[in-house]
Amino acid sequence: MKIIVTDQSGKTHELEAIEGWRVMEIIKDYGLPIKAECGGACCCATCHVHVDEEWQDKLYPATEEEIDMLDEAMDIEDNSRLSCQILMSEDLDGLKLTLAESALP
Numbered sequence: 100m101k102i103i104v105t106d107q108s109g110k111t112h113e114l115e116a117i118e119g120w121r122v123m124e125i126i127k128d129y130g131l132p133i134k135a136e137c138g139g140a141c142c143c144a145t146c147h148v149h150v151d152e153e154w155q156d157k158l159y160p161a162t163e164e165e166i167d168m169l170d171e172a173m174d175i176e177d178n179s180r181l182s183c184q185i186l187m188s189e190d191l192d193g194l195k196l197t198l199a200e201s202a203l204p
């Protein structure tokens with residue numbers, strides 16, 4: 100499985116993804132610029148990503164907790180999600196997203 104991640108400078112990376120891992124962990128593990136300050140506890144919004152339109156409906160809907168946290172992030176758009184709240188599964192093989200400016204370490 101893989102995910103396609105565009106970083107804040109516009110460079111695209113293809114990352115090997117493991118089932119059950121949080122997308123945030125995969126991105127961080129590859130050393131891409133994502134702060135993810137709270138380590139995946141849904142309480143910082145520094146793992147903010149913009150999900151490509153074609154993938155938005157395939158994701159598990161955001162919980163109220165995630166929506167509240169996103170409200171505090173900058174550069175919010177309709178396709179904003181917290182990458183620590185997206186669990187990798189076979190359905191998401193090929194997932195495309197862009198790291199938000201507000202995720203920069």
Ligand code: FES
Pocket residue numbers: 123135136137138139140141142143144145146168181182183184
């Ligand atoms: S890592 Fe803090 S909300 Fe995702």
